Amino acid sequence: MWKQPYFVIGFSIIAFFLIGSFVYEWIWGNVPRQIYYIMEGGRAVEGAPISPNWQFPLGSDEFGYDLLGKLMLGAKYTILAALAVGALRMLIAVPLGYILGTYLDKHRKWISSLADSMHYIPLTLFAAFVLTPVLWMPPEGFTNTIWERIGIQVVIMALLTVPIVAILIANEAALLRDKEYILAAKTLGAGRLRIIRQHLYPQMREKIAVLYGQQVMETFIVFAHLGLLKLFLGGTKVSYDPMFGDPPMSISYEWAGLFGSTFRYLQSAPWLPLAPVLFIGLTIFAVSLMMEGYLRSKNPKVKKLRKAKVEEPLVEWNREQLRNNMVRIKEQEMVKAEE
Amino acid sequence: MKLLLRFFIAIAGIILASSLPVLIAGWLKGEWRWNIYFESIRTTVQELWPINEMAFFNYRAQRPMPLFPNVFDYIIYSLEILFLALLVAVVVSLVLTVITMLLSEKSRERVKMALYFLESIPDLLIIMLAQLAVVLFFKQTGILVSKIAAVGDDRIYWLPVLCLAILPTIQLYRLAMLTFQEEERQMYVDLARALGFSRVYIVLVHMFRNAVVSVFFQSKKTMWFMLSNLFILELMFNLPGIMLFLRDNMYPAGFLVAVFSFFLPMFFLYSFGEWYFVRRMRGKGAV
16 A cells, blocks of 8 residues: 555645644644735835735735645644544444345335435535534524534534445445355354454455545535535634624634635635635545555556556458458369369 | 335435434534424425415515515526536537547546546636636636626526536546446457447447446436535526525525425436336347
8 A cells, every 4th residue: 555656645645734734833833924015125015915925825815814824724624524524424334334234134225215315415505504503603602612513513514424325335235245155154154243244344345445535525525615605614703793793704724714714805816715725626636546546556456457458469350361362262263163 | 106105205305304403403402302303394394385375585686585486597597507517518528438438448547547536626626717717818808708707687607507517527427438448348349349340330339328328327426416516606606596595595494495496307307217228228138
C-alpha cells in the first residue's frame, strides 16, 4: 500500500492539511493575521478584501483576515468531521448489512424497497431539512457547546444514508453467500456468525474500503452544499438584531462556512468563495487518489494482465493475399481438370 | 401489483422521513418524542388531503398563495432542467463511450483514469467557474452569452442545464466505459469479430444494446446525485424552481410536496424502464 505512488500522494495531501492545521494553531494561535490595507510607497493601494499576492497567497477576506490562515485553521474541523461521518456510517451500516444479508434475508426485499425511497430525496435537501433545528442558532443562543453540536451533526449525517449503504452490503453479502465454498462451509457446520467473520468479511474488505472512501467524498460535498444553505459545521451564528444584524456566520473557520458566508462576493472578490471550494476539491481528489492506490496495491494483477493482453500476437488476415491464394488454387485445379 | 406495493412502500418511506426533524429536536433535549413524531406525521398527511386547499408562502409574491396551480410552474421548470440535463448527459456520455471504445486499449485506460479523477470536482466549483466565465466573457466582448441569475419570473435554460449536465456526464461516461469493457469480454463479441464484422458495427449494434441495459440499472445513483445538484443549482442561479420553493417552506408538508414532485416522474421513468428492459430480455434473450 505504501509503495503505491497514488496512495502516498493522496495520503500526504490530507496529512499536510491536518498536521498543518494543528501546527498553524500551535505556532500562530487560532486567529489568522489581519491586515487592513497594503501600503506601497507611503500610500494605501488596496484595502480589505485584498486580492491574492505574494505575501498573502490567497488574499484576505472582507475584514482583512488572511484567507490561507483561515483555511489552514479550518482544515482540521472539516476533514476530521468528514472522516468521522464516513467511519461512523460504515461502523453502523456494515454489521447491519451483514445481519440483513444473513439473518433477516427473508425481509431483505421489502426493507430494500423502503431504503430505495431514499434515492428520491436529494441528500443535501434531506440533510438541510433534518439538521436545521440542530445548527441554526435559536434567538436565545445555543444551549450546547460547539463540540457537542459537531458531534450531533456527525452522528445525524452518518445515520442519514445508513439504510442505503446497509442494503448495498446486504445485497453483496447475499450474492456471495450463494457461492459454493460458503455452502461447503455451511455443510461442515459453520454458524452464520462464523461465515460472516471468516468468509464474507475478508471477501468484501476491499469493497468496504472503497465504500468508505466514497462516503467521505460524498460527505465533503454535502458539507459544501450545507455551507451554501448557511448551515455550517458546528452551528451557524445568527444575529437577530433587526437593524444591524450581521449575516449568518460560522463559529469555527471550517471550509463550508468560509465558502457559504462569502458566496455573495463571487463577482467582486472571487478568491473568497473559490479558495475554500478548491481546497474541498483537492481533499476529495486526495481521497480518490488514496482509493485508487489502495486498490492497485491489492490487485497488482490488473497491470500484468493488461500487459499480457497487449503483447498477444495479433493474426491479421490479409484478405488480398488470401484471395490471391484461393484464385491460384482454383486455377491450378481447373488446369488439372482440363488435363 | 408488485410495482404498486413498491410505490406505496416508497411513499411511506418519504412520509416517515418528512417528520424526522421533530424527532431530532426532541433527541437534542434528551427525550424520545415518538408521540409528537407520529402526531406530526398524522397532521401532515391530513393537511395534504384536500390538496387544492393548501396554501404556501410565496417568496416572490411575498404572501401566501394557494398551492395549485401555482406550484406547477415551479415543478415544470425544475423538471425541464433536470430532464434536459439528463438527456444531454446520457447522449454525450454514450457518444463519447462509443468513440472511446474504438480507441486502443492503452488510451482507453488513460481516459478511464482521467474520468475517475475528474469525478472529484465539486459541483459548486463548476457552477461558480461557469458564472465567472460568463461575466468575464461579457466584460471582454460585451456579449452576454447567458444570464447568470434569474430575476423575477424569467427563465434561463442552457447555462444551468450545461452546469447540471457536466458531472453526470462524467459519471455516466465512466460507468458506460466499465460496462462496455465488461461486455467486450463476452463470447458473442469474439464470435462477431471472427465472422468479420467491423469494430464499429459490433460496438454500435451488438454491444450497445446489451450495455445500455446495465447502464440504465446502475444510473439510479447518478440520478440521486443530480437531484442534490439541482437543489444547489437553483439556489446559485436563483431559478424559480421547486427547490427554491421548498427553501421558503421548510416544514413537513412543503418537504413532501417538493419531494413528491420529482419522486412521481422519476419513479415512473425507472419503473417503465425496468419493465421494458426486463420484458425485452425475457422475450429475446441476449441480443
